[in-house]
Amino acid sequence: MVCFLLEIILSSFVKEGYFLGFYFWLDLVATASMIFDIGWLWDYINGYGAGTNPASAASLTKASRGARVGTKAGRVTRVIRLIRLIRIVKLYKTA
Numbered sequence: 001m002v003c004f005l006l007e008i009i010l011s012s013f014v015k016e017g018y019f020l021g022f023y024f025w026l027d028l029v030a031t032a033s034m035i036f037d038i039g040w041l042w043d044y045i046n047g048y049g050a051g052t053n054p055a056s057a058a059s060l061t062k063a064s065r066g067a068r069v070g071t072k073a074g075r076v077t078r079v080i081r082l083i084r085l086i087r088i089v090k091l092y093k094t095a
Contacts, residue, residue: 001038004031 008027012019036042 001031001034004034 004027008024008031012024013029019022035045
């Protein structure tokens with residue numbers, strides 16, 4: 001994240017018209033969204049840490065299981081849609 005912030009700062013000095021332009025804000029938002037991907041930083045912001053109580057740990061485990069089930073269901077749905085699309089294309093070609 002530090003490297004991306006450094007890139008934004010250096011690009012602001014080097015590239016003409018970059019500072020406060022469209023790509024500046026796009027890069028800034030993309031870099032800021034990385035906070036959600038850095039686990040230890042996000043835990044620090046939310047107040048979770050090494051002293052997490054067992055009840056919240058259990059609820060997090062249940063939530064992660066639910067997320068995995070949802071991910072698998074989404075993958076299956078995509079495969080089914082792809083198969084339907086292939087069937088429609090085959091029907092269109094024969095017609």
